[in-house]
Amino acid sequence: MANYKLEINDIAYEVDVDEGTSLLWVIREHLGLTGTKYGCGIAQCGACTIHIDKTPMRACVLQVQDFSEGQKIRTIEGLSENGDHPLQKAWIASQAPQCGYCQSGQIMQAAALLEENPNPSREEIKSKMNGILCRCGTYLRVIKAIEMVAKNEIPSNS
Amino acid sequence: MKKSSTYSRRDFLKSSGGIALFVGASGILPQLVSCSSPEEIEKVLEKHEVTAWVKLSENGDITIFNPASEMGQGSMTSLPMLFAEEMDADWSKVSVEFSPQESEIYGSPGWSPGTKMMFTVGSRTTNSYYTTMRTAGAQARYVLLHSAASHWDLPIAELSTKKSKVVHEKSNKEISYGELVSFLQMPASLPEFSEGQLKDPSDFQLVGKNIQRTDIPEKVTGQAKFSIDIRLPDMLFGVIERGNLHGSKPTLLNEPEISASKGVLKIIPLDYGIGVVANSLEEALAAKKKLAIAWSESKASDHQSQEIYGSYEKIAASKDPGRVLTEKGNVKQAHRLAAKTFTSDFKNDYVYHAQMEPLNAVIKVSGDLGSAEVWVGSQQGFDTKLGVPEILGIPPENVTIHLQYLGGGFGRRSMNDFVEECAILAKEMAPCPVKLFWTREDDMTYGAFRPLSLQRLTASTDAQGNLTGFSHVVVGDGGGLVASGVQNDHYDIPNQFAEWREASNGIRIKHWRSVGHGPNKFAIECMLDEIAKDQGKDPLQFRKRLMKNSPRALATLVKVEELSQWNKTTASDRAKGVAFVEHGSLGSGVCEISVDRDSGKITVHNFWIALDAGVIIHPDNVKAQMEGGIIMGISSALKEQITIVDGKVQQSNFHEYELLRMEDVPDDIETFLISSNSHPEGVGETATPMVACAIANAFLTLTGKKLRHLPFTPERVLEVLRS
Numbered sequence: 109m110a111n112y113k114l115e116i117n118d119i120a121y122e123v124d125v126d127e128g129t130s131l132l133w134v135i136r137e138h139l140g141l142t143g144t145k146y147g148c149g150i151a152q153c154g155a156c157t158i159h160i161d162k163t164p165m166r167a168c169v170l171q172v173q174d175f176s177e178g179q180k181i182r183t184i185e186g187l188s189e190n191g192d193h194p195l196q197k198a199w200i201a202s203q204a205p206q207c208g209y210c211q212s213g214q215i216m217q218a219a220a221l222l223e224e225n226p227n228p229s230r231e232e233i234k235s236k237m238n239g240i241l242c243r244c245g246t247y248l249r250v251i252k253a254i255e256m257v258a259k260n261e262i263p264s265n266s
Numbered sequence: 267m268k269k270s271s272t273y274s275r276r277d278f279l280k281s282s283g284g285i286a287l288f289v290g291a292s293g294i295l296p297q298l299v300s301c302s303s304p305e306e307i308e309k310v311l312e313k314h315e316v317t318a319w320v321k322l323s324e325n326g327d328i329t330i331f332n333p334a335s336e337m338g339q340g341s342m343t344s345l346p347m348l349f350a351e352e353m354d355a356d357w358s359k360v361s362v363e364f365s366p367q368e369s370e371i372y373g374s375p376g377w378s379p380g381t382k383m384m385f386t387v388g389s390r391t392t393n394s395y396y397t398t399m400r401t402a403g404a405q406a407r408y409v410l411l412h413s414a415a416s417h418w419d420l421p422i423a424e425l426s427t428k429k430s431k432v433v434h435e436k437s438n439k440e441i442s443y444g445e446l447v448s449f450l451q452m453p454a455s456l457p458e459f460s461e462g463q464l465k466d467p468s469d470f471q472l473v474g475k476n477i478q479r480t481d482i483p484e485k486v487t488g489q490a491k492f493s494i495d496i497r498l499p500d501m502l503f504g505v506i507e508r509g510n511l512h513g514s515k516p517t518l519l520n521e522p523e524i525s526a527s528k529g530v531l532k533i534i535p536l537d538y539g540i541g542v543v544a545n546s547l548e549e550a551l552a553a554k555k556k557l558a559i560a561w562s563e564s565k566a567s568d569h570q571s572q573e574i575y576g577s578y579e580k581i582a583a584s585k586d587p588g589r590v591l592t593e594k595g596n597v598k599q600a601h602r603l604a605a606k607t608f609t610s611d612f613k614n615d616y617v618y619h620a621q622m623e624p625l626n627a628v629i630k631v632s633g634d635l636g637s638a639e640v641w642v643g644s645q646q647g648f649d650t651k652l653g654v655p656e657i658l659g660i661p662p663e664n665v666t667i668h669l670q671y672l673g674g675g676f677g678r679r680s681m682n683d684f685v686e687e688c689a690i691l692a693k694e695m696a697p698c699p700v701k702l703f704w705t706r707e708d709d710m711t712y713g714a715f716r717p718l719s720l721q722r723l724t725a726s727t728d729a730q731g732n733l734t735g736f737s738h739v740v741v742g743d744g745g746g747l748v749a750s751g752v753q754n755d756h757y758d759i760p761n762q763f764a765e766w767r768e769a770s771n772g773i774r775i776k777h778w779r780s781v782g783h784g785p786n787k788f789a790i791e792c793m794l795d796e797i798a799k800d801q802g803k804d805p806l807q808f809r810k811r812l813m814k815n816s817p818r819a820l821a822t823l824v825k826v827e828e829l830s831q832w833n834k835t836t837a838s839d840r841a842k843g844v845a846f847v848e849h850g851s852l853g854s855g856v857c858e859i860s861v862d863r864d865s866g867k868i869t870v871h872n873f874w875i876a877l878d879a880g881v882i883i884h885p886d887n888v889k890a891q892m893e894g895g896i897i898m899g900i901s902s903a904l905k906e907q908i909t910i911v912d913g914k915v916q917q918s919n920f921h922e923y924e925l926l927r928m929e930d931v932p933d934d935i936e937t938f939l940i941s942s943n944s945h946p947e948g949v950g951e952t953a954t955p956m957v958a959c960a961i962a963n964a965f966l967t968l969t970g971k972k973l974r975h976l977p978f979t980p981e982r983v984l985e986v987l988r989s
Contacts, residue, residue, distance in 0.1 A: 143488015206338025240914025
């Protein structure tokens with residue numbers, strides 16, 4: 109057991125776990141930030157997508173000791189203060205989620221995509237979002253939501 | 267819209283002020299309970315179960331309780347909409363919570379007469395709760411009217427309601443539902459409200475509108491709670507190694523090593539697996555990895571899924587009859603007198619549910635083992651306590667189920683094996699709560715699949731080319747799991763026959779979205795195209811003639827013909843295919859595909875659907891169900907395949923069991939909803955079975971070749987193209 113300091117959503121956390129513990133278990137079970145989901149454990153489904161220094165990564169295959177040296181970790185809970193990130197508004201406007209389980213990963217991946225490329229083509233969206241699985245089949249509405257933000261077309265009432 | 271949330275049953279009245287309206291509870295006198303008086307709540311709870319459908323507060327807030335599971339299909343919005351419609355509630359003041367799991371109170375009519383059920387399966391939610399929710403809403407409105415009538419000393423007949431207000435037009439008086447709370451009083455009896463006394467669908471104000479789903483805001487912020495997200499004080503973590511040979515019995519070979527493994531508190535052997543409970547999830551998973559287990563042979567040991575079809579063909583050809591599923595006219599005679607007969611076999615491999623949230627549950631058993639609390643995402647069951655009372659040997663009323671959002675269901679969560687497992691582990695660890703965690707590998711390898719099956723279809727036509735006989739033999743495991751969807755009520759075929767012949771391999775199987783409709787519609791709809799092609803007829807026009815006595819089905823076909831511009835010539839490397847599916851609602855679908863003849867990859871470019879589902883409660887949500895159903899259909903038809911070698915499941919995670927990803931979605935899925943005032947029918951399972959047949963039919967038009975074995979993997983497509 110060792111003590112690790114993590115900076116998540118601009119808050120300093122400390123956690124006592126074994127070296128090698130998955131960052132996903134630390135975030136979810138030890139720190140209670142359960143918006144980030146477990147889906148496969150092998151970086152195939154993207155449900156656990158978080159940002160590390162603004163880069164989208166799969167928390168399930170990361171180990172805690174590699175991210176305790178001041179890296180800035182962002183989870184869905186820290187994407188916006190009041191759930192009002194443009195993507196979150198667009199997600200509501202397009203009524204994208206069904207079961208909702210994969211949607212934190214979808215939104216975090218999309219946020220990183222738009223940071224890097226604010227006006228992606230549909231092909232670029234598909235290629236960058238391809239790592240995030242959705243079993244309910246919400247892909248078309250996810251694309252629609254991302255395009256809404258890219259084109260600045262979010263309805264004001266959402 | 268305020269955030270919905272789950273709640274502890276005994277706490278839900280205490281959580282705020284307001285009044286709970288105890289209406290719609292069978293056998294229990296309707297009554298009102300003030301939520302600001304804790305003593306009064308306790309008194310009522312001693313006498314009755316909590317049976318409220320709705321809670322009103324002085325500030326006008328209204329909480330409506332949803333009795334169905336929410337797995338993305340929208341029950342958390344559509345059922346409360348029905349209630350609010352009849353109550354004339356102001357939807358902007360409504361929030362929604364899950365109801366307690368008590369089927370006598372919150373159930374909808376079950377499958378046998380006089381029974382009630384809380385079971386979110388078979389696309390039955392909207393269909394079975396339509397009258398239940400509206401009646402309860404109308405009763406709530408009646409209580410409000412009655413109370414206003416007493417308060418004003420006016421005849422109830424002179425009062426009306428509108429957007430959370432009772433209105434007396436003659437005197438221009440009105441009072442809001444919130445203001446009425448302090449004057450609420452219960453009538454001596456509540457009218458039952460027959461269908462005719464409820465609103466006429468053409469008067470609906472809320473139903474039929476595209477309002478925002480109540481569950482979506484918390485699903486975009488990570489705040490929505492699934493049972494996997496539950497964290498309780500002193501919670502322990504349980505995992506189970508179940509092997510990859512279904513039905514096999516384990517012998518643990520290294521118990522001392524596992525017991526000594528860090529954080530391990532207990533090893534719990536089961537008939538089919540070894541359970542381990544540890545202090546943390548990572549410790550439980552580490553110990554699971556170290557388990558050395560000898561597995562016994564099982565019934566499944568000899569099963570080779572990709573070589574089994576030969577024996578299924580023999581069963582289909584044998585003289586031994588199966589169980590008759592449907593019989594109309596004399597199909598044998600029709601085949602005997604036919605001018606031409608057609609026979610084709612259709613095959614489908616096992617498929618896996620792949621709901622994104624792996625199975626899990628949290629259970630806390632009390633120290634005296636006399637009661638339990640369960641946090642779970644379940645599609646519920648005939649037993650709303652999900653098998654927990656039997657395992658703990660306690661009465662059902664001592665088990666409280668806290669239903670959570672489901673991270674996908676698709677039929678897998680209608681089987682509560684994982685809840686029972688969690689109860690076994692939690693009983694051993696009482697009073698500490700236990701979170702039982704299935705890894706993706708557990709969820710896939712120890713899955714309960716849609717059965718592998720074979721359909722042998724024989725059709726006959728007379729000298730004029732009329733379809734006279736249609737027979738359908740299903741060979742596979744699980745009865746209803748492979749038999750649903752064989753009936754052709756909407757096609758005018760005078761002689762029809764279908765039977766099920768059993769072939770059991772010891773593999774765990776379960777309902778999978780649309781159940782037998784997937785494989786059976788694939789077979790039926792492909793057979794129709796085969797005959798149409800032989801006769802040189804357009805497959806859509808061929809179906810239209812068959813549907814001449816089924817106007818509602820025909821209307822969907824006519825509409826999708828227009829919507830898809832069926833007659834318009836597509837690009838030379840593309841073709842369209844059509845299919846019709848009944849699954850409660852009636853739907854016709856058209857897809858447009860192309861095929862890469864070098865790689866064998868099929869691309870679906872577009873899908874058009876025309877749907878008649880009766881009254882549409884929430885149009886945008888129905889469209890979402892169509893989109894999701896089509897995408898799940900494309901995924902399963904083109905990619906998904908569980909294979910078994912020597913009884914062992916060969917796939918363990920998404921690198922081996924691929925789902926459709928975003929790069930392969932169609933450009934568009936367009937749905938047209940046909941307007942209707944008929945009783946609503948389910949929509950969750952109508953789209954998925956259209957897909958395989960529509961693709962195969964388009965492929966037949968494009969290449970002249972027949973795809974007859976699901977999934978249509980590139981290898982299989984190449985094989986068919988070369989044949």
